[in-house]
Amino acid sequence: MTQQLPLTLQAYDDAMQEQFNYSPDLVKKVFHIKGQEIVIHFISYQVNKETLERELLTPLMQARRPWSINDLQNRIPIAVSQVTDCMNKATQELIHGAVSIYIPGAKYTVLFSLPEQSKRQLARAETESLVFGPQIAFTESLETNLNVLRWRMDTDDLVVEKFLVGERLKSEIRLVYLKSLANDENVNAFRERIDKLEVDQIEDTSVLGQYIEDSSSTVFPQLIFTELPDRFCSSLAKGRVGVLVDKSPSALLGPMTLFSFFESTEDVYMRWNMGTFIRLLRFSAMFISIILTPMYVAALSYHYEIIPSTLLVSLGQSRSTVPFPPVFEAIMLELLIELLREAGARLPTKVGQTMGIVGGIVLGQAAVKAGFTSNILIIIVALSALASFTAPSYLMGTAVRIIRFPMILLAGFWGMIGIFFGLSFLAIHLLKQKSLGRPYLSPLYPFQAKDFNDSIFRMPFQKNTRRPVNVMPKDVERYSEAEASEHKNGESK
Structure with a gap:
């Protein structure tokens, strides 16, 4: 049971030690000032020792x-401080880099924030590489991310x-x-889903x-x-809502549509016709x-007439030594590509790149010569595989690769009918999806012609x-639009 203040020096120290399970990392210092005792507690590796000695000790x-x-x-002379009469509050703050100072018999303990955070410096984006535009990426530090924002x-x-x-381990979310x-509905949707976790x-x-999708x-x-x-700021300027999580190097944005996952910030920095292309x-x-x-698979299994x-003739020659049906051959090669990709x-990094290139060439040539494929x-x-890598969103590219496997099976079982059945099922599935309650296939459904300018196309x-x-x-x-045209014409005169 957590003890309540005021406490004697020994009782306060015992309570602190009990809260931290008698950890050797909890440091205690006692100062005697004209007969008065002051006890200080902090976790050795969580506080900035230089500031602690200079500004507090x-x-x-x-x-x-x-x-x-x-x-x-x-x-x-420390800016961030607070007082509390709750031992649980004091121990939580110590975990986050605070120093507690207690005068035995007082009703409150004083907490000074002196965190020593090991954090990565701002650097280039790794998963969303760009040619044009700003190169700074978020880091694992929420404080740094908010500063950049x-x-x-x-x-x-x-x-x-x-x-x-978090019931056991608290995570700070912004x-x-x-x-x-x-829109208030979008904000409330995020707020309620986070609150109910x-x-x-x-x-x-x-x-x-x-959790909240x-x-x-x-x-x-x-x-x-x-x-x-x-990209985060650009989305906020369009009216979207963002989420930042402490200790995470990425941010969350919504609501989104299917076409949002094919947009890149580079499209904005290029000329409009290049971005659209x-x-x-x-x-x-x-x-x-x-x-x-x-x-x-469908053409070789059922529809030779479309070839x-x-x-x-070249297909027949290439497949003359292949003992497997086209559907099995295609599934085997697709799995091989996925294995190479995952291994790489x-x-x-250096070994992975070599593995992807050399492994693909060697295994491909060996498979053809052995008669396993054409x-x-x-x-x-x-x-x-190359086409799936063009998606700016890694998750969307992965989704496309997963969809390819059932489509191959449908083509192997029912040919073109199976392909059209798969595409129809895919369209129906996408029509049912929502993002924060908003239509996932907008602006196609519901049809919004003016939204094409900023989703499917990149207009001037x-x-x-x-x-x-x-x-x-x-x-x-x-x-x-009229004022923009007037300003443009006025500048060109």
Whole structure:
């Protein structure tokens, strides 16, 4: 049972030791000032020792008269301090890098925050590499991430709400949005889902996203995870809501649509026609990745008539030594590609790159010579794999690769009918999905023609005058198209 203040020096020290299970890392120091005893507790590796000695221990050693609680707060030159009469509160603060000072018999203990945090410095993004635009990425330090966010968005319109989630291990979570833009329903959806969480701990932003997303049964991600502060800020400026989690190097954004996962911040930094071309290329690549290998299986299994006669001859020659049906051959090669990819990702960087390149070449050539597969299928599977890597979102690329396997099986069992059945099921499945209660297939369904400018296409800034309607921002209009045209014409004269 937690003891209540006031306590004697021995009772207070015993309570502290009991709270920390008599850990050797808990340091105790006792100062005697003109007959008065002051006891200090801190965890050795959690506090900044230089600041502790200079700003706290030195004033206490130089004291010439007994100090009161008010003296401790007013005469110790440390900005962040608080008082508490709860031992549980004191021990929690010590875990986070505080130093407790207690005068035996007092009703309160004083806590000074002196955290010594080991954190990674700001660096380039790893999972979302860019050619154009800012290169800074979020780190595992929530304080650093908030500092970068405030630096990029220096406005009092930015709202940051604090949550503590976790029954056993508390994680600090910050809900971030622009008050004048973010829809109250979106904010409340995030707030309520975070508030209702009853879990032991939140390990990472991705774990939080899985807890609060609309559907856990689909392979498609419904919320975007990003390590790029510029993408995070750009999404907030569109009216979306973001979440930051302490000790996580990525942020969470919502609500999102399917097309949001094919957008990159590079599209904005390029000229609009280049950005549109690359965005359309990504959409086409995803469709190719899903359909190309199943089309090969369906054509060879049931629909030889759709293959040009000249290509049919080379196909026959290539497959003349292959003992397996096309569906088994395709599944085997797809699994081989996935194994190489996973092995390359888990090995050290230099070894992984070599493993991916050499392993693919050696195994591919060996498989053809051994008669396990054909040259043409190797080309098709390699194209499908390359196409899936064009997705800016790692989770979306993984979802596309997973979908390819049932599509191959459907093509092997029922040919083109199986492929169309699979695509129809996929469309129905996507129509049912939501992100924070918003339609996942917007602007296709419900149809919003004006949202095409900022989702499927990347139109010129002079034409892109509206924020996405599917987000339901409080202020839809970015600026007047007529005024933008007038300013542009005036500058060109």
